[in-house]
Amino acid sequence: MNDYLPTRNEKTPVSREQLYEEVWAEPMTKVALKYKVSSSFLARICTRLKVPRPQRGYWAMYATGKRPKKPPLPAASPGDELEWARDGEARREPLKLQSHPLKFKRRNRTIAKQVEEAEHKAEIQRIQYEQQCEIERQLREEERCRQALEEAERRRVKAIKDSRDELSDIIKAWAKAKRIEEFFAEVEYRTADLEDAEKVAVLGRLALARKMVDSTDALEWLTSWKTPEERNA
Numbered sequence: 001m002n003d004y005l006p007t008r009n010e011k012t013p014v015s016r017e018q019l020y021e022e023v024w025a026e027p028m029t030k031v032a033l034k035y036k037v038s039s040s041f042l043a044r045i046c047t048r049l050k051v052p053r054p055q056r057g058y059w060a061m062y063a064t065g066k067r068p069k070k071p072p073l074p075a076a077s078p079g080d081e082l083e084w085a086r087d088g089e090a091r092r093e094p095l096k097l098q099s100h101p102l103k104f105k106r107r108n109r110t111i112a113k114q115v116e117e118a119e120h121k122a123e124i125q126r127i128q129y130e131q132q133c134e135i136e137r138q139l140r141e142e143e144r145c146r147q148a149l150e151e152a153e154r155r156r157v158k159a160i161k162d163s164r165d166e167l168s169d170i171i172k173a174w175a176k177a178k179r180i181e182e183f184f185a186e187v188e189y190r191t192a193d194l195e196d197a198e199k200v201a202v203l204g205r206l207a208l209a210r211k212m213v214d215s216t217d218a219l220e221w222l223t224s225w226k227t228p229e230e231r232n233a
Contacts, residue, residue: 014035049081188206
């Protein structure tokens with residue numbers, strides 16, 4: 001492979017002959033990298049300058065030792081671009097004006113037709129490029145929507161699990177507090193048989209004990225619970 005790296009700066013024009021040699025010396029992707037453009041853009045430049053380039057599969061055959069036929073660089077027609085003007089106006093093949101009026105008119109018609117065909121082709125390429133950009137935009141949007149739906153579903157499933165676990169913990173804690181309250185009620189009932197002094201002491205301890213446990217109000221417990229919808233809000 002040719003390891004030639006251009007020494008030209010980004011404003012230096014590239015002739016048809018140079019571009020022809022480079023695209024047949026190594027893959028388009030490498031040549032495009034040297035000029036800091038995409039391979040598809042460089043392919044359009046080759047088409048515009050009428051520079052033939054290797055077809056698909058050429059470099060795979062080349063790697064196996066085969067040497068596919070290399071087409072010659074066609075001569076530039078009058079009015080054709082002679083270089084890739086990377087910054088500025090490209091040189092063109094001079095128009096050869098004939099002295100005979102009829103030949104001059106025919107030449108003008110030919111040039112006008114070539115210009116019309118080139119403009120038509122450029123318009124087709126522009127439309128195709130815009131269509132491709134739109135397709136890529138739609139694909140990105142579809143991927144974004146898919147990821148958003150997956151994230152929403154993940155959050156929904158997690159919210160349901162967390163809500164269920166919390167409700168289960170609340171019920172267990174409430175049941176425990178309920179049993180303790182039943183214990184306190186039994187103690188309070190038994191104080192009826194105690195002497196006044198002893199009864200006051202026990203009831204005092206009972207009041208302190210009740211402050212150290214959670215509420216047994218089921219409504220209060222349920223109000224503190226968060227539903228899956230509340231967790232996802």
